[in-house]
Amino acid sequence: MPSHDKPVNGQDNPSFFDLFDQTPPPPVLELDGKHGTRRLAKLRAAWKESWEEGGFLYQRWEEIFQARHGSWHEIANWIKGAGLLAGISLIVMMVDTAGDIASATLKGLSAAPATNAGDGSGLWGTVDQPIRLFLADQAAHLAVAPAALYAFWQLTGVLSLIGGFFRNSGARIAWGLFGCVTLAMVWSASPAGGRAAATGLAALMWALASIFALRGLTLRPIVHNHPPQFQPQFNPALHLHATLPAPTPSGDDYGDNIHPLQR
Template identity: 45%
Template structure:
């Protein structure tokens, strides 16, 4: 098995498997020993050889020691892969922890009577609207309600990170939700229910539409004006024609 590692000081840098395959048993090994003892002695010899100058472990240690000074572009590829894998694992752990905290917070908020009643003012009309308008469809109202929630989460999260399509989805989703509340809410409390839905949608839009400005952007592309430099003086050059050379020939007068 050949090594793909870069040569160190112009020499081939063998890996650990090459050293184990090429390292002979120590000279003091007894021929009567069993195969396990010989193999252990060979492993110990290969381990010691890999830490010598030009060995596999010595080269990896030098790459690791020089990584802070080398920077991201010059460090070894295996160090880059290890750092990326560590970062991905850290992000997954943080997201999992944040999801648990968020779920616990929602459960606590939903457990209070005031929060549940306030959410029911918006949620119950939407459930009723979906149930009324899915009777002739081949899909159940619960599936449509789940799809409605997923679209809302997509618009909220995608709009928060600045995706234009997600922000358009969030706007259409909120307008459709407000219309559903207006249509399915009881007649006596229709105005209040719609107002609460609009307020909830507006508050959530501060996250979904974060950084969005309605102020028009005006770009004035004017050519750059040359800088006036009084120390530069431009003098026009006047070229005077040279006089014609005098001729010694005398032309006789013509009759």
């Protein structure tokens, strides 16, 4: 009998289709001329036998049950393959969905109508008005609407602020670049008489928002006190030096272990 699985208890583990092909039909159904009835009986017999201990489906179910408690190397190969295939399919679906969302967002920003520039009054208007004017002037030389540039500027600031609050390094770098670009736009588009005041006000607003974006950031050096990897080993040892007596002369009348008592 051909085997399609690992041996169980020293015996071959036949597959379900082998059991189906080799299972004889019931004797009563052999007298019946209906081919479909005999085939259905063989299918039922093969299904029942494959679920018995040591059968093909029984062994697969045991592998699934043991995979919950085993390591990656102990999991059956077919379970690994199915898991990897499902993971790759999920990643492809997520990337495709994210691409569609990003494409729709960019198209919406490009088709956004022009926003009202306002009169530039108030503290926020002093900073916001030069930014709108600067973006509108630059958009005249680009194939993009001023509203799309302004919306992208706002989106960058919001995402970098939120990411920096959660201590994301990339978001904090983006927040720093966002602040520098904003100050440059305010300085460039503000009136000459109030340029310094508008830029300073924008810097103060950005510094206040940085309290949240740079939460937990410190400039103090971090000192790691780790014990040395290789420590000298001190093994005290006691060394005893014994002095051996001189050999007895050849003409001595005393034995080797007996010596006269001398004062």
